[in-house]
Amino acid sequence: MARNCIGLDIGSSSIKAVHLRKSKRGLQLQAFGMEPLMPQTIVDGTIMDQSAVVDAIRALWNRLKLRRKDVAIAIAGHSVIIKKISVPAMSNSELAEQISYEAEHHIPFAKDDVEIDYEVISRHNANGQMDLLLVAAKKEVVADYTQVVRDASLQPMVVDVAAFTAQNGFEANYELTPQDTVVLVNVGAAISNINIIRGQQSLFTRDVTIGGNSFTEEIQKQLNVSQDEAEAYKVGGSYDEHGVVPQEVERVIEGVAEVIAGEFQRSLDFFLATSADTNVDRICLAGGSAKVVALHRAIERRSHLPVEIVDPWRRVEIDPKLDAAYLNAHAPEALVGLGLALRAPNDK
Ligand SMILES: Nc1ncnc2c1ncn2[C@@H]1O[C@H](COP(=O)(O)OP(=O)(O)OP(=O)(O)O)[C@@H](O)[C@H]1O
Numbered sequence: 001m002a003r004n005c006i007g008l009d010i011g012s013s014s015i016k017a018v019h020l021r022k023s024k025r026g027l028q029l030q031a032f033g034m035e036p037l038m039p040q041t042i043v044d045g046t047i048m049d050q051s052a053v054v055d056a057i058r059a060l061w062n063r064l065k066l067r068r069k070d071v072a073i074a075i076a077g078h079s080v081i082i083k084k085i086s087v088p089a090m091s092n093s094e095l096a097e098q099i100s101y102e103a104e105h106h107i108p109f110a111k112d113d114v115e116i117d118y119e120v121i122s123r124h125n126a127n128g129q130m131d132l133l134l135v136a137a138k139k140e141v142v143a144d145y146t147q148v149v150r151d152a153s154l155q156p157m158v159v160d161v162a163a164f165t166a167q168n169g170f171e172a173n174y175e176l177t178p179q180d181t182v183v184l185v186n187v188g189a190a191i192s193n194i195n196i197i198r199g200q201q202s203l204f205t206r207d208v209t210i211g212g213n214s215f216t217e218e219i220q221k222q223l224n225v226s227q228d229e230a231e232a233y234k235v236g237g238s239y240d241e242h243g244v245v246p247q248e249v250e251r252v253i254e255g256v257a258e259v260i261a262g263e264f265q266r267s268l269d270f271f272l273a274t275s276a277d278t279n280v281d282r283i284c285l286a287g288g289s290a291k292v293v294a295l296h297r298a299i300e301r302r303s304h305l306p307v308e309i310v311d312p313w314r315r316v317e318i319d320p321k322l323d324a325a326y327l328n329a330h331a332p333e334a335l336v337g338l339g340l341a342l343r344a345p346n347d348k
């Protein structure tokens, strides 16, 4: 059985590594860990401090005692464009030749500045054309992410897109019938990846630049505290000198949750307005900020849909040597890494 990559999720608040073993019995988790990054190390999806990321990767590999070097990574945000496009019907080889020309009409970047990938969704649509899912990623950003991996003495074998990776991780754990439609939202620190999935197919993706940082920044501003204090207040583990989390924190969190839920709803409304199939069954949240209870509730209120938190370990056998409490506490953060860990080194 072909060995799969180690999933390396380079997030702006932390990097995560997931090592899976695939066998006849299913998926077995060999290792999972996270290594925090200082704020400003990665800003708007751009790596500002390369050596800090390299150090974090090395530290994580040492701590988890990982020996494998093949890794799969993901990129997200403004540097990636995902679009459904239609092109005249043609053969695979013609398509391979023509794609960058076709793509040029659909992406706002110069064709020499992007790497193009695509998947054929339909060979023959109602208008006799082909439907493709086009992915264009800025070369510069792909190069930056693969370079930190190489600088950490690892091999970047697969570069995926976070929204699709989250979908992969989700599908490994949940069965969707061809009619089931879920809105999968990976709510990180800086970016949230939205992917609306029906059956096994992605109907709509969008990355919005909003996430857990918004809570921290607003607490910082409103309560006039440091970033560290604000972060600690947010996760609820910190108390002030009187032994209580200020009530104001709750109020600020509620306010920001409304704003973020509103942003997600705009994407959902756009999908519903522009798509022929207009039913959505539920919303599934992942990412560290899925743990903000007020956000969960705000999304539920606005969407009138059931909201649940994805468990990336649902169908994964956990090695008894691993710390189950740690895995559960950080389950939402692990979804992208899990999706990456499913990839084989020779995958496209
Ligand atoms: N228990 C918790 N309560 C509230 N927020 C939390 C909790 N645990 C983590 N978070 C928040 O989740 C975010 C980190 O999530 P995640 O690891 O998914 O993001 P990331 O991948 O580092 O960032 P991005 O993908 O946006 O670059 C941070 O904003 C963090 O404060």
Ligand SMILES: [Mg+2]
Binding pocket: 010, 011, 012, 188, 189, 287, 336
């Ligand atoms: Mg992330």
